[in-house]
Amino acid sequence: VQYKTSPLVAGDFFYQSAEDMRTEPTSSLTVENLAAEKIFLLSLALSWFNGEFNDQIDQHPPASGSGQEKNEAWKHFEVLQELEAKMIQVSVASHIPHGNYSHDVM
Amino acid sequence: VREESEQSMMSHIQTPYELGHLLRVLSTVNLHAKYKTLETTCALLSNAGLVDLLFDKETKTFTLPPAETIVDRLAEAALFDDARTVAVANELDVDSITVQQAQHTLKQFSLSHFWSIAVERIVSHSISCNVSNSNSLLGNMEENQRAVRAVQDLTTCGRRFLLSIG
Numbered sequence: 001v002q003y004k005t006s007p008l009v010a011g012d013f014f015y016q017s018a019e020d021m022r023t024e025p026t027s028s029l030t031v032e033n034l035a036a037e038k039i040f041l042l043s044l045a046l047s048w049f050n051g052e053f054n055d056q057i058d059q060h061p062p063a064s065g066s067g068q069e070k071n072e073a074w075k076h077f078e079v080l081q082e083l084e085a086k087m088i089q090v091s092v093a094s095h096i097p098h099g100n101y102s103h104d105v106m
Numbered sequence: 107v108r109e110e111s112e113q114s115m116m117s118h119i120q121t122p123y124e125l126g127h128l129l130r131v132l133s134t135v136n137l138h139a140k141y142k143t144l145e146t147t148c149a150l151l152s153n154a155g156l157v158d159l160l161f162d163k164e165t166k167t168f169t170l171p172p173a174e175t176i177v178d179r180l181a182e183a184a185l186f187d188d189a190r191t192v193a194v195a196n197e198l199d200v201d202s203i204t205v206q207q208a209q210h211t212l213k214q215f216s217l218s219h220f221w222s223i224a225v226e227r228i229v230s231h232s233i234s235c236n237v238s239n240s241n242s243l244l245g246n247m248e249e250n251q252r253a254v255r256a257v258q259d260l261t262t263c264g265r266r267f268l269l270s271i272g
Contacts, residue, residue: 037260042208049215090201
């Protein structure tokens with residue numbers, strides 16, 4: 001599994017990955033594709049939570065016209081939407097597939 | 107001469123109020139673009155309660171730390187938008203801040219979920235993505251074995267990484 005990565009992600013994140021590799025003697029991974037995998041997994045995990053909160057919103061939608069404030073799930077969902085958009089930028093800049101839990105790889 | 111006098115003024119600054127005022131003046135008269143950047147940084151740090159970062163602990167005078175330090179402190183305080191603003195103003199990498207933000211957000215959400223179960227689902231999904239991404243699976247047996255091993259190694263490290271977040 002080979003990812004192309006740019007120097008954009010070559011910060012502490014890579015060194016942390018290298019530390020992981022030293023504790024994994026049988027690893028066939030390069031520092032670059034391990035770091036890329038972490039970014040991919042972060043996107044995937046955000047997407048998974050996005051789906052979770054979306055389900056909660058579907059199950060308990062705010063009553064329309066009631067003036068009911070957005071519930072916690074809504075607030076989390078909005079935070080995730082914004083963050084996922086930023087993570088897409090990271091993925092694109094680093095030539096890493098963006099992890100999307102419900103719709104496979106973008 | 108102008109730079110010396112500006113430096114001299116800055117070195118006499120002893121309070122956040124004086125600093126903010128001087129930076130507003132220097133920024134308004136447009137002496138140098140750096141003052142506008144510094145004014146923005148100072149305002150962000152003041153709002154975050156981190157303005158002490160701009161003052162030497164010993165001499166109590168204004169001392170500008172490296173932009174990386176300011177960005178790190180803002181990110182540590184979970185002020186990721188502010189960290190990105192300072193990073194952009196100083197031409198630093200913003201992607202690493204977003205990655206930190208993702209980890210921070212996931213940690214918060216993981217507290218209210220069965221994180222270990224979620225991790226297994228996420229890792230399983232990543233395996234299928236990695237396998238479908240791997241062009242090597244169309245190659246010979248040796249290449250296939252290498253690709254499968256890479257996916258297995260990614261899975262091991264990925265699971266450990268996600269579990270460490272929660």
